[in-house]
Amino acid sequence: MTSISQVASQDSALPKVRVDMLPLLLVPVLALLMLPLVGSFPTWVTLTVAGLAMGMMVFMMASGLTLIFGLMDVLNFGHGAFVSVGAFTATLVLLPMKSWVEAESVWMNLSVVGLAILLAMLVTGLLGWAFERIIIRPVYGLHLKQILITMGGMIVAEQLIHVIWGAEQIPLQLPATFRGAFIFGDAALEKYRLIAVGVGLTVFISMFLVLNRTKVGLLIRAGVENGEMVEALGYRIRRLFVGVFVAGSALAGLGGVMWGLYKETLTAAIGGEITVLVFIVIIVGGLGSVGGCFIGAMLVALVANYAGFLAPKVALVSDILVMVTVLLWRPQGLYPVAKR
Amino acid sequence: MIRTLLSRDLPRSRPLSAMLLVVLLGLMLAPFLVSGARSLNVAATICVFVVLVASYDLLLGYTGIVSFAHTMFYGIGAYGVGLALHGMGPSWWAVFVGTAGALSLSLVLALVIGLFSLRVRAIFYAMITLAVASAFSVVASQMSDFTGGEDGRTFKVPEILQPSFRLFDAEILGRVVDGKLITYYLVFFSALALFLFMLRIVNSPFGRVLQAIRENDFRAEALGYRTVIYRTLANCLGALIATLAGVLMALWLRYVGPKTMLSFEVMTDILLIVVIGGMGTIYGAVIGSALFILAQNYLQVLMAQASAAMSGIPFLANLFHPDRWLLWLGVLFVLSVYFFPTGIVGRLRIKALLRGRP
Numbered sequence: 010m011t012s013i014s015q016v017a018s019q020d021s022a023l024p025k026v027r028v029d030m031l032p033l034l035l036v037p038v039l040a041l042l043m044l045p046l047v048g049s050f051p052t053w054v055t056l057t058v059a060g061l062a063m064g065m066m067v068f069m070m071a072s073g074l075t076l077i078f079g080l081m082d083v084l085n086f087g088h089g090a091f092v093s094v095g096a097f098t099a100t101l102v103l104l105p106m107k108s109w110v111e112a113e114s115v116w117m118n119l120s121v122v123g124l125a126i127l128l129a130m131l132v133t134g135l136l137g138w139a140f141e142r143i144i145i146r147p148v149y150g151l152h153l154k155q156i157l158i159t160m161g162g163m164i165v166a167e168q169l170i171h172v173i174w175g176a177e178q179i180p181l182q183l184p185a186t187f188r189g190a191f192i193f194g195d196a197a198l199e200k201y202r203l204i205a206v207g208v209g210l211t212v213f214i215s216m217f218l219v220l221n222r223t224k225v226g227l228l229i230r231a232g233v234e235n236g237e238m239v240e241a242l243g244y245r246i247r248r249l250f251v252g253v254f255v256a257g258s259a260l261a262g263l264g265g266v267m268w269g270l271y272k273e274t275l276t277a278a279i280g281g282e283i284t285v286l287v288f289i290v291i292i293v294g295g296l297g298s299v300g301g302c303f304i305g306a307m308l309v310a311l312v313a314n315y316a317g318f319l320a321p322k323v324a325l326v327s328d329i330l331v332m333v334t335v336l337l338w339r340p341q342g343l344y345p346v347a348k349r
Numbered sequence: 350m351i352r353t354l355l356s357r358d359l360p361r362s363r364p365l366s367a368m369l370l371v372v373l374l375g376l377m378l379a380p381f382l383v384s385g386a387r388s389l390n391v392a393a394t395i396c397v398f399v400v401l402v403a404s405y406d407l408l409l410g411y412t413g414i415v416s417f418a419h420t421m422f423y424g425i426g427a428y429g430v431g432l433a434l435h436g437m438g439p440s441w442w443a444v445f446v447g448t449a450g451a452l453s454l455s456l457v458l459a460l461v462i463g464l465f466s467l468r469v470r471a472i473f474y475a476m477i478t479l480a481v482a483s484a485f486s487v488v489a490s491q492m493s494d495f496t497g498g499e500d501g502r503t504f505k506v507p508e509i510l511q512p513s514f515r516l517f518d519a520e521i522l523g524r525v526v527d528g529k530l531i532t533y534y535l536v537f538f539s540a541l542a543l544f545l546f547m548l549r550i551v552n553s554p555f556g557r558v559l560q561a562i563r564e565n566d567f568r569a570e571a572l573g574y575r576t577v578i579y580r581t582l583a584n585c586l587g588a589l590i591a592t593l594a595g596v597l598m599a600l601w602l603r604y605v606g607p608k609t610m611l612s613f614e615v616m617t618d619i620l621l622i623v624v625i626g627g628m629g630t631i632y633g634a635v636i637g638s639a640l641f642i643l644a645q646n647y648l649q650v651l652m653a654q655a656s657a658a659m660s661g662i663p664f665l666a667n668l669f670h671p672d673r674w675l676l677w678l679g680v681l682f683v684l685s686v687y688f689f690p691t692g693i694v695g696r697l698r699i700k701a702l703l704r705g706r707p
Binding site: 084086144147152153154155156157158160161162164165168169171172173175176281284285288289292296322325326328329332336 | 409413415465472473475476477479480481483484487488491613617620624664667668670672673675676678679680682683686687690
């Protein structure tokens with residue numbers, strides 16, 4: 010009798026969730042290790058901020074992709090198209106409202122960029138909805154066809170951008186007050202990179218809160234673990250699918266705007282080029298894991314920046330090296346998602 | 350004899366046989382049928398792409414692996430021969446060294462990538478190959494001292510293949526037998542041999558196992574076939590043949606460069622050809638390549654006319670701009686993945702089957 014009641018009392022309290030801390034330490038440890046190698050503190054600060062900024066932008070583009078994969082087991086090879094479309098949509102606001110962009114007022118700059126981001130997210134969100142409906146819905150569960158079809162969608166989208174915006178690359182100006190750098194002692198921090206870090210952190214924190222503190226987030230996480238069970242409990246997982254796909258596409262659009270402003274010139278291939286980096290990041294993070302994706306993005310971007318400074322030749326393949334090292338340590342990525 | 354040559358895998362459809370025959374005769378007699386360097390270049394490109402696409406079909410259509418590193422192997426072959434000829438001077442020995450070096454590099458890379466990522470799922474492999482291939486192309490264009498960077502390298506081929514070489518003084522059927530002609534036939538017959546070799550492979554017991562893996566890898570494993578090993582073997586085989594295709598292309602063009610050999614556009618071309626021609630049929634590579642390369646070279650002229658005719662209408666004129674031909678092929682690609690996943694060849698075969706006569 011006593012043993013049974015013991016078991017019962019143990020069951021009544023949920024077991025504590027074990028938090029895997031090791032990957033969390035990777036980024037700070039890497040940054041600290043690089044300090045003596047880089048040599049000078051100001052340079053190190055500049056490099057680290059640059060790396061973080063790039064990581065944040067990559068995270069914005071990758072987070073949607075990894076969530077879509079986790080929830081629906083669909084890997085969208087055309088995700089880069091949303092990045093391109095987002096960046097090009099931003100030109101619809103930024104080019105006509107040139108006077109606001111060039112004005113020396115923070116508020117005017119912020120509102121014009123905000124407007125551009127809003128429009129870009131709206132357009133890419135809608136496009137994502139259409140993409141899910143037309144391109145992806147018929148091929149759920151068929152991996153081979155998914156890869157082919159999303160690749161085809163990417164080609165068509167890239168060509169359509171050429172049709173609509175022309176084949177020449179479009180120069181994109183950073184707003185006046187975003188240019189230049191803050192100087193702290195000897196360290197120069199580019200303003201736009203700080204803004205990118207801010208936006209990226211906001212996205213990450215709000216995503217974290219939505220996933221962990223709301224009912225929708227709970228359902229999404231449950232869907233990643235076991236979709237059939239969520240359906241059996243009476244929730245329409247299809248609607249979740251569509252919602253996540255739209256949100257993920259909109260995030261890619263946001264990332265596209267930020268990335269486009271960072272690069273300051275736009276070509277239709279901008280999305281295709283970044284796709285490779287995005288894939289590496291989500292493989293490093295563990296397919297389907299948002300937290301892993303965040304750490305992966307930071308890791309890849311920081312290593313790329315440090316390598317670019319310390320050994321420029323190595324920087325060309327640093328992404329691959331990071332990926333191989335992580336996979337040798339954890340073959341499923343930093344945070345493996347249980348079911349896969 | 351034809352049955353043995355084709356490994357008992359006949360076209361099994363009359364229109365298909367007719368089309369294949371037209372392509373074969375067209376390519377075989379191309380130097381005598383058409384004049385001008387451009388048309389001969391089209392014919393040679395078709396030959397090389399038949400091999401390249403068929404070797405990709407070995408992976409995609411027969412084994413069910415999606416790889417984005419196929420251009421990498423193609424590029425390795427081209428660069429291997431190109432750099433060897435550039436560095437060692439025009440001799441057959443350099444061709445041999447370049448080919449052997451390229452083949453061994455391809456083999457090692459394919460083996461490493463395969464063993465590393467083929468045990469996981471198809472999607473994983475696709476992503477890893479994409480990453481590796483793009484890194485490789487960046488490295489190749491950055492090592493400009495060695496590879497010539499973005500400009501690539503031009504080089505001299507062995508004397509007998511040079512355009513100025515004359516085998517006979519007299520003309521044969523109104524055509525001077527020069528080095529270009531000899532090179533063309535070298536490319537043509539090598540492509541033909543490689544094509545028949547691949548046809549042999551997919552119709553061997555080994556090929557059957559690959560198809561079993563494509564259909565149901567769990568079941569194939571349960572029947573006692575080590576799927577990892579078969580997949581890796583298919584991957585290596587595809588890589589080696591792609592390397593040879595690259596060698597042929599380099600010999601033909603007498604030039605290697607990242608744009609023509611390593612860029613992602615070549616990869617999308619291969620994908621489009623495989624799917625439109627017909628996945629899982631080696632013949633699809635022939636039909637697909639012929640149609641695609643012809644379209645690439647001549648459709649654009651038509652589109653330019655259409656675009657000029659619509660120059661008053663701003664959006665439509667852009668839509669038919671000759672540079673936008675990939676848009677239409679992309680649409681065709683998406684439609685064919687949905688509606689006829691077996692491509693042109695599969696379609697024709699089904700038709701023949703329904704009519705009840707081979």
